[in-house]
Amino acid sequence: MREISLPAPGSTAARPRILVMGDVMLDRLIQGEAHRLSVEAPVPIVHQQSESQRAGGAANVAVNLAALGAQVILAGVVGRDREAGSLEEVVREGGVHRVHFVVRADLPTTMKTRIVAHRQQIARLDREAFHLLDADGLAALLAVLRQEIPRCRAVLVPDYGKGVVTPELWSALVELCAGEDVPLLVDPSPRAAATDYRGASLMKPNWTEALRAVLQTGEERPGVEEIGRRWVAASDGGAVLITRGEEGMSLFRPQQPTFHAPARRRDVFDVTGAGDTVLATMGWAMAAGLELEDATWLANLAGGLAVERFGTARIGRRELQRGLAPEGDLEDKLICRDKLEDFLAPHRRAGRRIVFTNGCFDILHPGHLRLLRRCAACGDVVVVGLNSDSSVRRLKGARRPVLSAGDRALVLAALAEVHAVVIFEEDTPAELIAQVLPDVLVKGGDYRPEDVVGRDLVEGRGGRLELIPLRAGISTSRLVEGMYPASATDDPESRSGGEN
Numbered sequence: 001m002r003e004i005s006l007p008a009p010g011s012t013a014a015r016p017r018i019l020v021m022g023d024v025m026l027d028r029l030i031q032g033e034a035h036r037l038s039v040e041a042p043v044p045i046v047h048q049q050s051e052s053q054r055a056g057g058a059a060n061v062a063v064n065l066a067a068l069g070a071q072v073i074l075a076g077v078v079g080r081d082r083e084a085g086s087l088e089e090v091v092r093e094g095g096v097h098r099v100h101f102v103v104r105a106d107l108p109t110t111m112k113t114r115i116v117a118h119r120q121q122i123a124r125l126d127r128e129a130f131h132l133l134d135a136d137g138l139a140a141l142l143a144v145l146r147q148e149i150p151r152c153r154a155v156l157v158p159d160y161g162k163g164v165v166t167p168e169l170w171s172a173l174v175e176l177c178a179g180e181d182v183p184l185l186v187d188p189s190p191r192a193a194a195t196d197y198r199g200a201s202l203m204k205p206n207w208t209e210a211l212r213a214v215l216q217t218g219e220e221r222p223g224v225e226e227i228g229r230r231w232v233a234a235s236d237g238g239a240v241l242i243t244r245g246e247e248g249m250s251l252f253r254p255q256q257p258t259f260h261a262p263a264r265r266r267d268v269f270d271v272t273g274a275g276d277t278v279l280a281t282m283g284w285a286m287a288a289g290l291e292l293e294d295a296t297w298l299a300n301l302a303g304g305l306a307v308e309r310f311g312t313a314r315i316g317r318r319e320l321q322r323g324l325a326p327e328g329d330l331e332d333k334l335i336c337r338d339k340l341e342d343f344l345a346p347h348r349r350a351g352r353r354i355v356f357t358n359g360c361f362d363i364l365h366p367g368h369l370r371l372l373r374r375c376a377a378c379g380d381v382v383v384v385g386l387n388s389d390s391s392v393r394r395l396k397g398a399r400r401p402v403l404s405a406g407d408r409a410l411v412l413a414a415l416a417e418v419h420a421v422v423i424f425e426e427d428t429p430a431e432l433i434a435q436v437l438p439d440v441l442v443k444g445g446d447y448r449p450e451d452v453v454g455r456d457l458v459e460g461r462g463g464r465l466e467l468i469p470l471r472a473g474i475s476t477s478r479l480v481e482g483m484y485p486a487s488a489t490d491d492p493e494s495r496s497g498g499e500n
């Protein structure tokens with residue numbers, strides 16, 4: 001893992017002023033369930049359960065920057081419609097400092113509506129109109145550039161090819177940024193040529209865009225090094241960052257060796273907006289004064305985190321800091337109840353067997369290890385439900401737990417057999433089991449099958465119960481009795497699962 005020092009939280013470097021100018025969009029997400037096909041056509045009927053709106057396009061870049069701590073100015077073109085108001089509300093709620101929208105009555109605000117059932121995208125509806133920036137719109141955006149660029153540490157241009165980034169606007173961007181020594185980063189339009197962005201400090205095409213823009217007719221596909229060389233030649237001295245999906249990212253600069261940032265293994269859930277996250281992180285890192293190679297590493301990390309989430313995602317400084325920790329950082333295994341489905345969904349999609357067990361796990365001992373190893377042998381992903389401190393006190397007495405829930409969770413997370421630890425407040429794990437919906441439910445052998453909480457639910461879904469024989473003569477309660485006088489243990493050993 002590369003060692004990178006992020007600027008101190010709250011420092012000037014950590015809160016750079018950054019201008020984002022490009023094609024702004026409103027993302028609308030409709031989620032529901034689909035259990036049958038329509039009789040009218042071979043399409044699923046989606047029973048809508050929720051609807052939400054998010055920032056898209058250049059607006060998504062802006063809210064990603066705000067999540068990192070930047071002071072963000074956003075400029076773009078919208079229609080004279082209610083969607084424009086919704087988009088401005090969304091970006092302001094996302095922390096964008098200032099919004100400059102040019103309003104055109106002859107255009108709709110670009111909106112993309114995704115219809116999702118069971119976290120699978122079924123359809124996407126696009127409402128948009130391609131346009132070239134008119135004279136009034138150009139004059140308004142040029143005024144924004146002249147006002148904002150002298151006070152900025154970087155300018156980001158996500159060009160989705162909708163017509164905002166015209167040659168005239170780009171020429172003005174290059175001139176103003178060069179005059180103020182402000183880095184100019186661009187995510188090229190899918191239809192653009194590499195030479196369309198001469199003067200950029202950094203261009204960030206994805207692999208498909210990079211290949212299409214420089215591949216010659218009838219030519220056998222070159223390797224990434226040659227593609228990168230051609231883009232650098234077209235950039236007029238700027239750097240080129242090619243994002244390559246599962247191959248990571250490759251940074252090309254004139255007269256310097258190529259820098260490759262390898263991708264970490266991820267469960268790809270949704271690639272929506274990942275490119276925006278990469279551009280935002282790259283821009284924030286450069287504006288904060290990081291070297292290009294470090295900025296590339298951070299952007300690669302942020303893009304990997306983004307694809308593990310559903311819909312457009314915002315990756316903040318804390319997540320980057322955690323991602324820079326060594327592989328298998330313990331805190332990554334500590335899952336909140338409201339984030340549990342996000343953790344489990346990629347595993348379900350991949351067909352992995354989910355195993356669940358629960359207990360107090362107060363002072364981990366060989367009996368616990370034996371139970372957890374058997375859990376790992378029963379499936380692919382082990383989720384441990386951990387009784388909270390108040391739950392342990394109710395079950396075990398006033399002197400327990402010996403270790404706090406946070407400490408007990410960290411100890412469990414340190415075990416390779418454990419993939420997730422979830423703390424629950426209830427006396428039984430019934431609600432948590434209903435949320436996890438495991439394929440295998442594991443308990444200690446001192447239980448009778450009919451007494452195991454959650455058994456009916458798991459077996460009713462085709463899962464199974466595994467009872468693991470306990471090691472005689474060892475339990476946390478016995479260990480505690482040896483540490484304190486007899487009067488210190490108020491309650492006898494309670495049957496909350498495992499050798500607790």
